[in-house]
Amino acid sequence: MTERYVYMDHSATTAVDRSVLEAMLPYFSEEFGNPNSLHMWGRKARKAVNEAREKVAALVGADAAEIIFTGGGSEADNLAIKGAAFTRRDKGRHVITTAIEHHAVIDAFHWLEDQGFEVTILPVDEKAMVRISDLESAIRPDTILVSMMFANNEVGTVQPVAEAAKICNERGILFHVDGVQAAGHMPFNVRDMGIDMLTMSAHKMYGPKGVGGLYIRNGVKIEPIVHGGGQERGLRSGTENTAGIVGFGAAADLALRRLGDGSIEEEVRLRDLLIDSVTSSIEDAYLTGHRTERLPFHASFCIGSLEGESMLLRLDAAGIGASSGSACTSGSLEPSYVLLAMGITHELAHGSLRFSLGKDTAREDIVYVAEKLKKIVADLRALSPLWENRG
């Protein structure tokens, strides 16, 4: 039907890489043992989980003992935030996060609020960047936890995480980072950056869905949220998802290789080509988020006088998978809170579009997407009463 199929929604999820799948397959039927069993079957599974832990730790410069496997990024966020707040609740009741966090973080903070914690939500500037001065002035003597995402999923902006970490470290405040979008895509080292806890998710880096990881710096104590058999150092009970964890390890391996072999640099070139093509060839099209401090694979826009769902469906019909934060796509009929927090108007937020590239995205794909989008925008603008009336 269409000339090409171009999946450009890697911020939502990625395909499991062949090498990852192959690493996982033996752990379903052949090496099916419970890692907690003493016998050979159990020992083989335990060994596989330990090796995966080494690989995930290596990706972010941690020790294997500092990695806890969870059932995904959302669970790791919840464990970090609730677990830290409950451990430190006698030291203080004030916790801080930002206006652009993923729901897994924001909603955990709202829940803490219901439990009697006081929450400060930091604003962002028009590029979705948190101002360090805002963090500094929000900190109180009873602040126990700060959670700030590494990079935003909707607009790609990379936050000043190292600076924020320094401020928190100096004041003895636990510092959690939701690194779901950044881990495996940007080189960084949790120790150098002063991060106390870091959330990762396998399915955003060519691993399986439903497997996540939480780095917890050696010495940091948090309460579990899942109680039971005491697996994962008591922080996440439940028989380990061996195949999934092995897959996460293989994905971390792949990511580490890609971070060193020039892949990311090429991704940045393609990303910039898309950004430049869209903003130069389409009138009234704006990049959302920061131009340079952004995820290497992420290009997001607002297209004036248009609505996101209609663009997504036309793109889909052209074989292109993208996403949008428009009100009409949200179910709640409210535009994305991230775009609103950046000061983008309701009307412009309507036309939000996100393209997130992957390791198999080719230059021809970018050219194809830019061409199709240009045509779709022109066709839909011919239908838009706002386009002809724009001032």
Next chain:
Amino acid sequence: MYTEKVMELFMNPKNAGRMEDPDGVGEVGNPRCGDIMKIYIKVKDDRIVDISFETFGCASAIASSSMVTEMVKGLTLDEALAISNKDVVNALGGLPPQKIHCSLLAEEGIQAAIEDYRAKRKAGVEAKP
């Protein structure tokens, strides 16, 4: 999530675009999501003889616009006023529950265009020497 009919009209809307020299124009907005629909009509002998629309909104809003313009073309003004958003939804083979409100724009757009036409005509008659 959308029916084939909705997708067909969304991909190839009928009666789309602005009209030069219309007899009536209705512009309505959706207070829930901020979308806008504009309906243009040409009227002869109390009948809608031509119609077009412009819509800033989702696929459901665009398909509803297209559908309602086809439904009312050729009808008398009173017949057109009797078309409800339910009729539009039925003609589309249904809409997802969270998208029903988009079809209201279609009903209201027609009403607004007819009101505009009637108001202009009244003013025109009164203004004649």
